[in-house]
Amino acid sequence: MKKRIKVFAPASVTNVSCGFDILGFAIDYPGDELILQIKEEPGVVISKITGDHQRLPFDPLKNTAGVSLLSLVEHLDFKKGIEIEIHKKMALGSGLGSSAASAVASVFALNEILGKPLSKDELLPFALEGEKLTCGGSPHADNVSACLMGGFVIVRSLSPMDVINIRTPKNLYCTIVHPHLEINTADTRKILRKQILLADAVKQWGNVAGLVAGLTSGDYDLISRSLQDVIVEPIRSILIPGFHEIKNAAIDSGALGCSISGSGPSIFAFSKSKAIADKVGSAMMKALSTIEVEGDLYISKINQQGPRVME
Amino acid sequence: MKKRIKVFAPASVTNVSCGFDILGFAIDYPGDELILQIKEEPGVVISKITGDHQRLPFDPLKNTAGVSLLSLVEHLDFKKGIEIEIHKKMALGSGLGSSAASAVASVFALNEILGKPLSKDELLPFALEGEKLTCGGSPHADNVSACLMGGFVIVRSLSPMDVINIRTPKNLYCTIVHPHLEINTADTRKILRKQILLADAVKQWGNVAGLVAGLTSGDYDLISRSLQDVIVEPIRSILIPGFHEIKNAAIDSGALGCSISGSGPSIFAFSKSKAIADKVGSAMMKALSTIEVEGDLYISKINQQGPRVME
Numbered sequence: 296m297k298k299r300i301k302v303f304a305p306a307s308v309t310n311v312s313c314g315f316d317i318l319g320f321a322i323d324y325p326g327d328e329l330i331l332q333i334k335e336e337p338g339v340v341i342s343k344i345t346g347d348h349q350r351l352p353f354d355p356l357k358n359t360a361g362v363s364l365l366s367l368v369e370h371l372d373f374k375k376g377i378e379i380e381i382h383k384k385m386a387l388g389s390g391l392g393s394s395a396a397s398a399v400a401s402v403f404a405l406n407e408i409l410g411k412p413l414s415k416d417e418l419l420p421f422a423l424e425g426e427k428l429t430c431g432g433s434p435h436a437d438n439v440s441a442c443l444m445g446g447f448v449i450v451r452s453l454s455p456m457d458v459i460n461i462r463t464p465k466n467l468y469c470t471i472v473h474p475h476l477e478i479n480t481a482d483t484r485k486i487l488r489k490q491i492l493l494a495d496a497v498k499q500w501g502n503v504a505g506l507v508a509g510l511t512s513g514d515y516d517l518i519s520r521s522l523q524d525v526i527v528e529p530i531r532s533i534l535i536p537g538f539h540e541i542k543n544a545a546i547d548s549g550a551l552g553c554s555i556s557g558s559g560p561s562i563f564a565f566s567k568s569k570a571i572a573d574k575v576g577s578a579m580m581k582a583l584s585t586i587e588v589e590g591d592l593y594i595s596k597i598n599q600q601g602p603r604v605m606e
Numbered sequence: 607m608k609k610r611i612k613v614f615a616p617a618s619v620t621n622v623s624c625g626f627d628i629l630g631f632a633i634d635y636p637g638d639e640l641i642l643q644i645k646e647e648p649g650v651v652i653s654k655i656t657g658d659h660q661r662l663p664f665d666p667l668k669n670t671a672g673v674s675l676l677s678l679v680e681h682l683d684f685k686k687g688i689e690i691e692i693h694k695k696m697a698l699g700s701g702l703g704s705s706a707a708s709a710v711a712s713v714f715a716l717n718e719i720l721g722k723p724l725s726k727d728e729l730l731p732f733a734l735e736g737e738k739l740t741c742g743g744s745p746h747a748d749n750v751s752a753c754l755m756g757g758f759v760i761v762r763s764l765s766p767m768d769v770i771n772i773r774t775p776k777n778l779y780c781t782i783v784h785p786h787l788e789i790n791t792a793d794t795r796k797i798l799r800k801q802i803l804l805a806d807a808v809k810q811w812g813n814v815a816g817l818v819a820g821l822t823s824g825d826y827d828l829i830s831r832s833l834q835d836v837i838v839e840p841i842r843s844i845l846i847p848g849f850h851e852i853k854n855a856a857i858d859s860g861a862l863g864c865s866i867s868g869s870g871p872s873i874f875a876f877s878k879s880k881a882i883a884d885k886v887g888s889a890m891m892k893a894l895s896t897i898e899v900e901g902d903l904y905i906s907k908i909n910q911q912g913p914r915v916m917e
Contacts, residue, residue: 317812451816452809457831461819490801493837498763500811501628505762507818508772520768526804 299332300408301606304400305598306385307392307441308469308563312522312554313502317450319392319441321598322469325385325591327393328605329360329400331408334376339364346383359394359425360401366424367402371412377405386591389473390557392438398425399442403602415443415601419456438557445601447510463597464513468572470550471593472541472579473561483531483558491526498525515551515567522552522565535559537586544582548575569594610643611719612917615711616909617696618703618752619780619874623833623865624813628761630703630752632909633780636696636902638704639916640671640711642719645687650675657694670705670736671712677735678713682723688716697902700784701868703749709736710753714913726754726912730767749868756912758821774908775824779883781861782904783852783890784872794842794869802837809836826862826878833863833876846871848897855893859886880905 305326309319334340339355355361360381368377379401387393402421406413422439440448440458451457502521509517532538532555541562545553549571550564564579566572572594583590616637620630645651650666666672671692679688690712698704713732717724733750751759751769762768813832820828843849843866852873856864860882861875875890877883887903894901 314811314815316808317815449812449815449819451812451828451832457816459816459819459828461823487804489804491804491807493798493800493802496802496807496810496837497627499807500625500814501760501762503811503814504625504628504760504818505768505770507815508760508770508822511819511822512772517762517770521762526807 297408299330300404300604301328301330302400302404302407302602303328303605304396304403304442304602306396307438308556309392309437309441310527310555310557312524312552313499313506315527316435316437319437320447321441321445321601322593322595323598324593324595327384327396327400328382329404330380331404332378333408334378336376337374338376339368340378341381342378343380347387350387359428360397362428363398363422363425364401364405367405367421370421386473388477390559390561391473392442392557394429395426395438395442398422399439399602407604419443443601446599447597461507461511463510464515466568467597468566468569469595470564470566470572470576470579471556471561472583472590474583474588474590476536476560476588478534478559483534486530487527495525518565519551522554524554528554531555531559537583537588538562541579541582544578545575548578550575608719610641611715611915612639612641613711613715613718613913614639614916615707615714615753615913617707618749619867620703620748620752621838621866621868623835623863624810624817626838627746627748630748631758632752632756632912633904633906634909635904635906638695638707638711639693640708640715641691642715643689644719645689647687648685649687650679651689652692653689654691658698661698670739671708673739674709674733674736675712675716678716678732681732697784699788701870701872702784703753703868705740706737706749706753709733710750710913718915730754754912757910758908772818772822774821775826777879778908779877779880780906781875781877781883781887781890782867782872783894784902785894786900787847787871789845789870794845797841798838806836829876830862833865835865839865842866842870848894848899849873852890852893855889856886859889861886
């Protein structure tokens with residue numbers, strides 16, 4: 296048996312416009328790296344964390360990667376010890392599934408080093424254990440599902456868990472701007488209304504239907520027409536300074552659509568070619584700079600693979 | 607120019623489970639037949655109506671087929687006269703798009719006899735004019751769209767009108783039971799709550815996403831899991847005696863799912879073969895008979911053609 300493995304788990308975009316809580320996808324970068332080593336002494340130890348500005352706990356019971364790993368160790372009745380290093384390659388609280396990536400990386404790494412006793416589907420509940428820490432008990436499975444399964448996913452149901460991978464057009468590119476602002480996930484959920492108008496819900500599921508049909512058939516125009524969120528984006532965008540300017544810049548530069556990634560502050564846009572996605576990225580960053588906020592820019596296809604072994 | 611044409615326009619199932627107001631499809635039968643004749647004397651005359659138990663008005667301004675036809679006559683600036691006969695081959699108020707079929711038949715007939723000056727897409731607004739009569743001003747485009755376009759449709763948006771045809775699996779069969787009960791469309795809309803829980807809406811659009819993905823990829827299991835309506839069916843089913851018994855009979859006989867057609871009282875079920883659809887039909891009719899209600903049974907594939915010329 297190998298004693299050491301290094302893995303990568305990708306960032307993910309969720310709450311894809313009209314698809315609040317149900318649509319997500321993985322991107323090629325950024326993502327977290329995790330090194331897992333098997334030790335003789337039992338127990339899970341987190342020996343090193345980088346890229347977190349000293350914000351993540353080393354106690355495995357308080358760390359998403361630790362919690363996920365412990366749940367899988369218990370399930371597999373693994374008797375040896377495990378030491379992990381977590382190298383965060385993306386900002387915490389960016390709306391790009393940072394905690395999900397660490398949780399996925401940890402269970403993926405253990406499963407790989409043990410010769411894949413479980414399938415990806417079977418790993419999902421363990422990766423979700425870590426997410427419970429950040430979400431306060433009821434994990435939203437979209438980031439973890441997208442990160443773990445790769446590709447574009449529908450989280451049709453949480454109980455029982457039902458995650459479906461759908462096809463997307465080959466040249467669909469995603470441009471992401473992460474403004475250096477901080478937003479608390481719990482707050483962004485609290486400001487949503489618990490009740491919504493049936494008429495708005497009908498518009499939303501009409502767009503969900505159109506978006507899924509557009510993605511699976513490769514109809515860019517339909518994707519573009521369907522990228523409308525009448526329920527969540529109008530409320531959450533209030534918390535993101537410059538959102539409308541950045542969105543308008545993306546659309547004016549040829550993006551198919553643009554919305555909030557996760558609960559923000561990251562903003563994503565779809566384009567039908569790399570060239571347009573680049574142009575859209577420049578325009579979004581320029582709009583961000585006019586409000587004197589710094590940010591990161593990522594341009595990626597839909598990542599079809601999910602986590603991967605690096606070494 | 608031909609002086610006389612006879613056309614058929616199919617019945618349609620709408621509010622397809624989770625797809626309230628946005629999903630619909632045409633079936634092979636029943637449907638309405640309409641004979642249109644060009645006359646020298648200007649004006650639109652309805653000379654004969656059969657199969658309606660004397661319930662439909664002969665005044666073109668009060669008849670869905672008449673109103674639709676008049677709107678198209680005006681648009682095309684057609685100067686001659688038109689006489690139509692309407693032969694209803696399905697019950698009024700069945701939840702199978704009876705008025706939509708007559709409206710579609712009338713505009714389709716005129717467009718055909720004139721050598722197709724308009725495309726099907728372009729006919730849609732005129733067919734919808736008739737629906738305004740039944741729906742009191744705000745037409746629900748799903749029946750008209752499904753009937754006119756044929757196939758399975760997403761009505762993504764009403765304004766601007768955006769109707770999308772999606773692929774469905776080749777062996778998808780629909781079993782329909784029309785219990786001989788009468789339900790007023792206006793009442794069935796009134797009993798719906800104007801506000802719904804966001805959590806329920808998320809479940810619903812998760813199922814909409816799953817259903818569209820299942821239909822387009824031919825995944826019968828996914829179709830089956832997604833045929834769940836947590837918002838409208840629980841309320842409207844109260845108005846349909848025996849609904850739950852009939853639905854259970856369908857599911858127990860192997861149907862993929864079962865729900866209300868339109869606003870009822872018709873009930874439809876999907877199956878993945880003709881043999882199962884037949885078995886499901888027998889079980890549903892048996893369940894209906896136990897509550898001593900008579901009914902009609904229809905078993906059909908998704909009708910891909912929409913209206914057609916008979917003579």
